[in-house]
Amino acid sequence: MPFVPLQMDKEQVNHWENHSTVDEFILLGYQEYPALLFIAFLATYITILLGNGLIVLVTTLDPALRTPMYFFLRSLSGLEMCYTSVTLPKMMANLVSGDHSISLPACAMQMFCMLFLGGTECFLLAAMAYDRYLAICLPLRYMIIMSPRVRVGMVVISFAISFPIQLLQIGLIFSLPFCGSNEIDHFFCDIPQVLKLACADLYANEVAVYTENIFFVVVPFVLIVASYVHIARAILQMPSGTGRQKTFSTCSSHLTVVSLFYGSAMLVYLCPQTSDFARFSKFLSLLYTIIIPLCNPLIYTLRNREVKAAFGRLLGKKLSLEGNTRIN
Template sequence: MDNEQVKHWENYSTVDEFILLGYHEYPVLLFVAFLATYLAILLGNGLIVVVTTLDSALHTPMYFFLRNLSGLEMCYTSVTLPKMMASLVSGDHSISLPACATQMFFMLFFGGTECFLLAVMAYDRYLAICLPLRYTTIMSHRVRVVMVVTSFAISFPVQLLQIRLIFSLPFCASNEIDHFFCDIPQVLRLACADLYANELAVYTENIFFVVVPFLLIVASYVHIARAILRMPSATGRKKTFSTCSSHLTVVSLFYGSAMLVYLCPQTSNLVKFSKLLSLLYTIVIPFCNPLIYTLRNREVKAAFGKLLGKKWSMEVDTGMR
């Protein structure tokens, strides 16, 4: 940074809070919409967690990973939506630097974990379809737990370091973030320092957490596609593909939006569009996940039916007594 830039930044006081511009044009309407969506996300994903836990028929690797994904989605959404709703009710759109850092950390932590968890789920489908005789041996309960724990363990220290690098920067001039949560590109834009090291760290992290898992998913599905095409029966091909369709839908939505936001050059037009895209992977996908995995899955729908049937039966018995 040259001397003229230094003098320019010295004319501004240091920022100690940010203003999240977000969406606040119609506060009452948005609050009702976000509240309904948040409750639907908690209910839908919570039911998947409960059903896959209680129904012994769903104690398989695929549903073990789905259960963890649903739990992760509830946590992921809880990082942004409660703050958005509180701002809409109070009219206070400010967020302190420590709160902003905390929010960004958990967004990155849960987001990075989901990237690897989706890759693990693709690998699970690869084993089930391409190596069916060895599937149960390879994908033991211990291996499943290690995979999920590793997904969380990899993300935690990396995101902690990233937050340390970002919030060690001085922030001055404008404190307005044109977003509904503290996201890396928008926060870095407000820093008054040389950002080369930070941009390199962000780029490296994006490659590690977005590109690498995505390539692993693509490799898994290339092998899956080959195995499906070699099947002699059209019915068998359709049935096998149906076990992957839900996961493919979620991967397409999640990685498509994430790559546009974090890997594409941040032009002025894309910056405005990224706020809309962020709604997709922070709210829309967690909302749609239960629908995607239940509407296309007979086993989960049957488990829901059994759970509701038991509950109805218990209520009837209690009423008769």
């Protein structure tokens, strides 16, 4: 027997039973200029994979970059490639086929992967802030505290915390009955838009969503702020202006990513979902799902001499091997 919300009268029950066969959603996030959007999304996706893939490659192969900071950067780049792959391929497939539908199971899987990887990234960014705190405030103990076992454990814990909570969240959302309209005014399956289509009392779900957002967005953000308060104090106590500038430059890339990621995520998930704001949040969500993964390689390489030098060494080694091959 299908679940019927308790607060429905007989007429509402009959209406729900007549409209309870929703087995797919229609994504309305993109309707115009499909060819242009497909080219833009394809170019963006390729650039994200190449840029973040190169960071993973160079930080893995170059011995000079086998430090805790670059271990976390490598983990972040790998996460960004997975994060983007949850949405962009489906968006491009819909543009090519002209079919903007997504089945309920596919929607649930897409939402779970988005929440799981997004929650993991929140705690990973907090781990990166803690790494910078140790490197600047406790430099003599840095390599002892941030041992290979500790840094791997921090990444594993970031994944382990997010997985069961997000799985429970998806179970709560997709156990709801969906009836009436099946149109989602978004580029992908996101919590606020999907919950609008549910035919049930959403109070418990809204409390669960808000509590989860506090845990995954606010708590890591507070930890990051606390780390940078200590870092700022340490930098201000440095006697040399050059030393202060050099030390701050090691944190500037991370601060930029944190500002973009948390700023957009807080606006989308913690602000009241009015009709006018919902239209704006649809495009704001592209910032943390596409734009930030696209910009990450540039943010972490343009002002990082070690990464640029490692790219040069990797390219020089490749050219040298190709030259030896031609000679032989």
